[in-house]
Amino acid sequence: MKKTIITVVGKDTVGIIAKVCTYLAENQVNILDISQTIVQGYFNMMMIVDANQSEKKFADISEDLEKLGENIGVQIKVQSEDIFNAMHRI
Numbered sequence: 001m002k003k004t005i006i007t008v009v010g011k012d013t014v015g016i017i018a019k020v021c022t023y024l025a026e027n028q029v030n031i032l033d034i035s036q037t038i039v040q041g042y043f044n045m046m047m048i049v050d051a052n053q054s055e056k057k058f059a060d061i062s063e064d065l066e067k068l069g070e071n072i073g074v075q076i077k078v079q080s081e082d083i084f085n086a087m088h089r090i
Contacts, residue, residue: 002080003032004049004058006065010074012043019072020045020065027061028053043074 008020017036024031029051036045051061062078069076 002050002052004029004051004061005079006045006047006049007077007079008036008043008045008047008069008074010043010069010072012038012041013073016043016072016074017045019068020047020076023065023068024049027051027056027064029061 006020008016010016021031029049030053031047031049033048034045035047036043038044051058054061056064058078058080065076065078
């Protein structure tokens with residue numbers, strides 16, 4: 001299974017988690033792990049997901065989520081687990 005890392009960062013507003021999770025569910029992307037915090041009004045969420053059952057290509061999911069982020073006022077980044085690990089290696 002190839003895992004995907006999704007990060008969501010921005011000013012906290014109602015419905016961020018609901019909108020992101022609705023998109024994932026509608027596209028058969030399974031959430032494996034999720035962590036979110038709000039610090040002084042700023043929202044931060046990291047998700048590990050499995051998109052193997054989705055009919056959409058990785059690039060399309062990434063583009064769709066970036067657009068969704070723009071619409072709801074947050075920044076959404078999508079990375080494959082391999083790239084995420086390579087970027088965060090010490």
